Amino acid sequence: MVFDFRYVLNSLSVAVRYLHVTLLLSVIPFIIGIIFGTLIAVCRKYRIKVVATVLDIMIPVMKGIPLVLYIFILNFLILKPLDVLSVKYQWADSLRFIDKIYIGMFTMSIYAIVIVSETIRSALISVDDGQYEAAYSIGLTRFQSLKNIIIPQALPFAVPVLSNNFIGLIKGSSVVYLITIVDVMNGALSSAQINYRFLEAYIAAALIYWVLCLIVERSSILLEVHIKKFKIVDA
Amino acid sequence: MGKLFDIRLVFEYAPIILSKFHMTLLIVLISVAAGTLLGLIIAALRIHKVPIFQQAAIIYVSFMRGTPIIIQLFIVYYGLPLFLNLLDININRWDALYFVLVTYSLNNAAFMSEIIRSAIVSVPAGQTEAAYSIGLNRWQTLMRIVLPQAVFIAFPSFGTRLINALESTSLAFTLGIIDMMGQVEAIGSRTYHVLEGYTVVAAVFVVISLLMEKGFSLAEKRFILGRR
Numbered sequence: 001m002v003f004d005f006r007y008v009l010n011s012l013s014v015a016v017r018y019l020h021v022t023l024l025l026s027v028i029p030f031i032i033g034i035i036f037g038t039l040i041a042v043c044r045k046y047r048i049k050v051v052a053t054v055l056d057i058m059i060p061v062m063k064g065i066p067l068v069l070y071i072f073i074l075n076f077l078i079l080k081p082l083d084v085l086s087v088k089y090q091w092a093d094s095l096r097f098i099d100k101i102y103i104g105m106f107t108m109s110i111y112a113i114v115i116v117s118e119t120i121r122s123a124l125i126s127v128d129d130g131q132y133e134a135a136y137s138i139g140l141t142r143f144q145s146l147k148n149i150i151i152p153q154a155l156p157f158a159v160p161v162l163s164n165n166f167i168g169l170i171k172g173s174s175v176v177y178l179i180t181i182v183d184v185m186n187g188a189l190s191s192a193q194i195n196y197r198f199l200e201a202y203i204a205a206a207l208i209y210w211v212l213c214l215i216v217e218r219s220s221i222l223l224e225v226h227i228k229k230f231k232i233v234d235a
Numbered sequence: 236m237g238k239l240f241d242i243r244l245v246f247e248y249a250p251i252i253l254s255k256f257h258m259t260l261l262i263v264l265i266s267v268a269a270g271t272l273l274g275l276i277i278a279a280l281r282i283h284k285v286p287i288f289q290q291a292a293i294i295y296v297s298f299m300r301g302t303p304i305i306i307q308l309f310i311v312y313y314g315l316p317l318f319l320n321l322l323d324i325n326i327n328r329w330d331a332l333y334f335v336l337v338t339y340s341l342n343n344a345a346f347m348s349e350i351i352r353s354a355i356v357s358v359p360a361g362q363t364e365a366a367y368s369i370g371l372n373r374w375q376t377l378m379r380i381v382l383p384q385a386v387f388i389a390f391p392s393f394g395t396r397l398i399n400a401l402e403s404t405s406l407a408f409t410l411g412i413i414d415m416m417g418q419v420e421a422i423g424s425r426t427y428h429v430l431e432g433y434t435v436v437a438a439v440f441v442v443i444s445l446l447m448e449k450g451f452s453l454a455e456k457r458f459i460l461g462r463r
């Protein structure tokens with residue numbers, strides 16, 4: 001079989017139709033990750049009683065588990081009990097065959113929370129302790145000091161790493177094809193089922209992911225330049 | 236089908252799954268070693284701004300960093316035989332493991348080249364100039380002055396990359412090689428019990444990555460902080 005570029009275009013046109021699935025599986029988890037990740041990082045930084053200790057153990061452990069395992073385990077954990085329950089209580093089929101994209105989004109969110117919380121924690125640590133103490137000493141509450149003092153200083157550190165995290169999520173979301181969600185990867189493959197042009201299909205999928213990642217990278221660089229404008233240069 | 240999760244099966248499967256741990260280790264070690272060597276070459280091409288090769292290296296690194304490893308695996312799996320066929324080399328009978336090793340090495344090379352390049356660039360230019368001024372040639376300057384300093388700068392990112400490389404090997408089973416994940420799939424197709432197997436694999440990954448993290452941060456404290 002000879003490589004034929006026309007099949008790449010063919011796969012590309014099919015795969016692009018599922019772009020929204022890949023975006024759903026990366027953008028929403030990223031937003032959820034930023035919200036909960038910030039909460040977790042702040043809890044750990046301010047040593048909230050008990051919670052911080054639990055998180056100190058939980059997050060490093062969860063960080064060690066690869067994304068594929070999250071997807072397989074959670075897919076199984078969510079589907080199997082639903083299956084058993086729906087047989088027992090004779091629920092409608094719609095509950096049994098819950099759209100897998102929700103499982104994908106849930107899994108990606110958990111993964112995103114873990115990695116983003118680590119990023120934000122290191123960004124919070126990168127701000128000098130004196131800044132926390134100074135904010136505290138002039139009577140700001142924790143929320144005020146975070147909002148007005150700490151986060152503006154932590155942002156230039158956090159943005160490039162966050163954009164890396166986001167790229168990681170986009171790339172990681174390709175793994176959901178293993179639990180039969182039809183995203184860009186699976187869409188490209190579905191076009192190859194007819195003509196067995198798998199190499200062309202994979203290249204088409206790769207091109208889409210590449211473009212997505214380049215867009216994120218470029219916009220992160222622009223954002224960085226914008227943020228750094230406000231940075232006070234050390235004397 | 237029986238219970239959802241049977242703790243006894245975890246202990247029953249653990250030895251079977253752990254017996255395939257050497258595959259994971261093999262992939263990580265070979266691909267990181269080959270990746271570092273290739274990465275050095277790519278970094279050198281970019282630092283010395285060799286025309287054409289430099290642009291090719293930039294595109295290569297960007298592609299490798301911008302696409303999922305799982306797609307790279309399959310592109311190498313389907314593409315490499317086709318490509319080598321043009322050169323009249325037939326590798327259709329190759330074991331899937333070789334394709335996995337090639338992919339992970341190429342992937343690691345891209346990331347390593349970035350780590351090495353940024354480390355070398357961050358060594359102050361004054362160091363190179365000083366070396367030239369006392370009469371060292373290019374090679375001597377690189378080996379005796381720049382690289383020793385760059386190694387210490389690159390060390391922490393190298394550690395992170397090694398842990399990432401370990402985690403990404405969990406996708407190698409998609410090509411059908413029997414590593415730890417592949418073993419779980421094999422057990423699962425025989426007994427319909429996968430959750431117990433996944434728990435074992437997850438535990439192994441957690442323990443190894445925690446150990447590596449601890450080891451690297453200890454090494455960093457021991458060797459690096461005193462040198463700056």
